[in-house]
Amino acid sequence: MKKSNKFDVIIVGGSYAGLSAAMSLGRAVRNVLIIDAGKPCNSQTPHSHNFLTQDGQSPGTISLTGKEQVLAYETVNFITDEVLLVEGKNGCFFVTTASGERFEGKKLLLATGLKDALPSIKGLAECWGISVIHCPYCHGYEYRSQPTGLLLNGESILEKTKLIRNWTSDLTVLTNGHAVLGNSDRNVLLRNGVSLIEKPIILLAHNKGYLDHVLFEDNTKLSVKALYAPPAVEQQSWISEKLGCRMTSAGHIEVSNFQQTSVPGIYAAGDNATPFRSISAAVAAGSIAGAFINHELIDEGG
Secondary structure, eight states, rough: OOOOOOEEEEEESSSSHHHHHHHHHHHHTTOOOEEEEOOOTTOOOOOOOTTTOOTTTHHHHHHHHHHHHHHSTTEEEEEOOOOEEEEETTTTTEEEESOOEEEEEEEEEEEOOOOOEOOOOHHHHHBBBEEEESSSHHHGGGTTTTTTEEESSSSTTHHHHHHHTTTOOOOEOOOOSSSSOOOHHHHHHHHHHHHEOOSSEEEEEEEETTEEEEEEEOOOEEEEEEEOOOOOOEEEEOHHHHHHHOTTTOBBBOOTTOBOOSSEEEEEOSSGGOOOHHHHHHHHHHHHHHHHHHHHHHHHHH
């Protein structure tokens, strides 16, 4: 990395949104620093889908290729470190890292992503992103027409089953205990051919992340090839809140159509600022953020 600790833009988070923004900024001949802690939430997902030209590639391969292409621009720099503190204001932000480095940037882009709060069921974490999945658009095609479970409870069951049945009619809802579901909703599931199991789950049996069956507390089993498990999520980093960025009711950073946060000079892109969690969406948001950061710098005479 160049000796100067001053940059036009500091990007916190070097996955898809951060790299995409850096490419836009690098092509605009901006001095950019990407700081990444190396903790992507999709680290064990074998394949990424629904991304034109990259369908079926591993997320790690996409990220590595992106990094190589971005760092070909001589004004873009990348370090592996964790950001602990951000201070300052528009035109002069100071970023301090875990290694004790301190950098200055005119603009700040938060591309820090989210982290998943997975249910504490034995075997689930090992299957996450492989056969325990969250999005049918990302993974449903590979498990089409296969025996499938939906780990969910509450009023959103009907909406989710309606969606997933587009990919498979062999669907069972697992509520991991008593279902919070009225009789009319139970009848809807029955009419749609969706089974309901309310037994507590003690284990997801798998082979290297690929499901074999679900084991219940009463020692009965359900054979499934895939299990949808929409997780609770939280911000990977709370820097945005500490900086005073407004948050949505769902816990995302509130941004404009140009990825601007409520704090002047600070932008956000990727999973941390949208409910649409996909690599393609993160890349698009990063590209928009990079372009509009450059426009803002131009308008300010930078």
